[in-house]
Amino acid sequence: MTTLRIAGGQVLGPDMTVERADVLIDQDDGTILAVGDVADADETLDASDGLVIPGLVNAHCHAAMTLLRGYADDKPLDSWLREDVWPVEAALTPEDVRAGTELGMLEMIKSGTTGFADMYFEVDEVAEAVEEAGLRARIGHGVVTIGKDEEVAREDFETSLAIAEEFDGAADGRIKTAVMPHSLTTVGEEYLDDYISRTRDLGVPLHYHANETRDEVAPIVEERGKRPLEYAREKGMTGESDFVAHGVHVNTTEIDLLAETGTGVIHCPASNMKLASGMAPVQAMLDAGVTVGLGTDGAASNNDLDMFGEMRDAAMLGKLAANDASAVAAESVVEMATRGSATALGFDSGRIEEGANADLAVIDLSSAHLVPHHDLVSHLAYAARGSDVRHTICDGTVLMADREPLTLDEDSVMENAEKRAKELVERAIE
Ligand SMILES: CSC[C@H]1O[C@@H](n2cnc3c(O)ncnc32)[C@H](O)[C@@H]1O
Numbered sequence: 217m218t219t220l221r222i223a224g225g226q227v228l229g230p231d232m233t234v235e236r237a238d239v240l241i242d243q244d245d246g247t248i249l250a251v252g253d254v255a256d257a258d259e260t261l262d263a264s265d266g267l268v269i270p271g272l273v274n275a276h277c278h279a280a281m282t283l284l285r286g287y288a289d290d291k292p293l294d295s296w297l298r299e300d301v302w303p304v305e306a307a308l309t310p311e312d313v314r315a316g317t318e319l320g321m322l323e324m325i326k327s328g329t330t331g332f333a334d335m336y337f338e339v340d341e342v343a344e345a346v347e348e349a350g351l352r353a354r355i356g357h358g359v360v361t362i363g364k365d366e367e368v369a370r371e372d373f374e375t376s377l378a379i380a381e382e383f384d385g386a387a388d389g390r391i392k393t394a395v396m397p398h399s400l401t402t403v404g405e406e407y408l409d410d411y412i413s414r415t416r417d418l419g420v421p422l423h424y425h426a427n428e429t430r431d432e433v434a435p436i437v438e439e440r441g442k443r444p445l446e447y448a449r450e451k452g453m454t455g456e457s458d459f460v461a462h463g464v465h466v467n468t469t470e471i472d473l474l475a476e477t478g479t480g481v482i483h484c485p486a487s488n489m490k491l492a493s494g495m496a497p498v499q500a501m502l503d504a505g506v507t508v509g510l511g512t513d514g515a516a517s518n519n520d521l522d523m524f525g526e527m528r529d530a531a532m533l534g535k536l537a538a539n540d541a542s543a544v545a546a547e548s549v550v551e552m553a554t555r556g557s558a559t560a561l562g563f564d565s566g567r568i569e570e571g572a573n574a575d576l577a578v579i580d581l582s583s584a585h586l587v588p589h590h591d592l593v594s595h596l597a598y599a600a601r602g603s604d605v606r607h608t609i610c611d612g613t614v615l616m617a618d619r620e621p622l623t624l625d626e627d628s629v630m631e632n633a634e635k636r637a638k639e640l641v642e643r644a645i646e
């Protein structure tokens with residue numbers, strides 16, 4: 217057995233308390249062996265002046281959309297997608313998706329994220345990139361059927377199922393999959409019965425955008441006389457392993473439905489603010505017992521993949537939404553970004569405890585904006601930044617040490633993404 221000791225730091229425990237401790241990792245099976253005073257190990261990573269936290273889990277994103285960062289801003293969801301994003305995405309090549317995914321993962325590793333969920337296209341490229349970068353991910357091919365002939369729409373769903381089957385368990389189990397219909401309005405009902413039942417046979421989760429904007433909820437209510445998540449339940453799309461992105465416009469019946477079925481909700485506060493989609497009732501969902509995780513969404517609607525920013529946004533927006541300064545408190549957002557997201561994605565991560573996946577980040581506490589150290593959980597939620605991350609470890613492997621990424625070549629990833637992004641946009645607007 218090869219062991220790694222993260223030594224000399226303070227450690228954030230699963231109950232959100234902070235204690236002085238070392239963390240011992242079994243690098244062969246990628247799990248935490250012990251938390252406490254650890255005498256010896258094959259290798260040591262220094263965490264003095266640091267706080268060891270569970271690696272953050274970005275539970276909803278489209279990593280390759282880093283190529284569209286800053287390409288189209290200041291519009292609402294529907295026109296942003298139809299006028300700007302979808303026309304460019306139509307010109308994406310597999311190499312573009314690879315380059316954008318690598319850039320997204322570089323950004324995530326640098327800011328202490330060790331796991332993510334990704335809905336996009338060219339997923340075989342995404343899978344290879346995840347394997348190379350060393351992160352943990354639940355990935356899937358996003359299906360859109362509106363505006364497509366039946367044959368093409370069915371092909372899209374077949375791709376999503378085939379990808380889910382092929383890559384589940386890849387990269388030594390770091391990669392898991394899901395079938396990912398884009399949303400309840402962009403996928404036709406005529407396809408759901410068949411493909412949802414085949415997803416269940418495959419035994420993988422479903423992940424889709426739901427209740428993101430008022431404009432998306434209204435037609436479902438008008439046409440079907442029921443709320444979107446009631447429609448989703450009727451179609452068999454809610455359950456313990458399933459997770460929806462956004463859940464902004466959910467009423468009390470839908471909140472109860474989410475809690476009863478165990479369906480996870482991934483809160484994306486920055487994207488919801490930027491596209492003016494609305495304020496999710498996060499405290500009400502937490503009070504009802506819904507599993508709530510946190511996600512950045514794509515970098516084109518955020519515009520970064522920094523989960524520290526997302527925690528801060530979630531806390532701030534949660535208070536406004538509830539009209540209550542005590543709502544969505546620091547502990548709640550840290551819990552959401554770690555265990556909440558990990559649970560929603562089905563990862564045994566998000567907690568520093570013997571037996572859990574060794575997915576960790578070490579935060580450097582020595583910067584001016586983190587002094588004094590009254591309450592380190594408060595700092596994680598309100599004051600820390602992605603650039604405070606010193607080391608990132610996933611599955612027992614060190615992905616970044618002393619701010620130097622080890623699995624991705626930082627300069628060439630950035631250079632390639634810059635070039636591909638420029639050529640992509642030129643091709644798309646030709
Ligand atoms: C079919 S792959 C995923 C698809 O989703 C698009 N997308 C990015 N952000 C959002 C969002 O906030 N709501 C809905 N859809 C979104 C992305 O551009 C891809 O086309």
Ligand SMILES: [Zn+2]
Nearest residue numbers: 425461513514
């Ligand atoms: Zn999204």
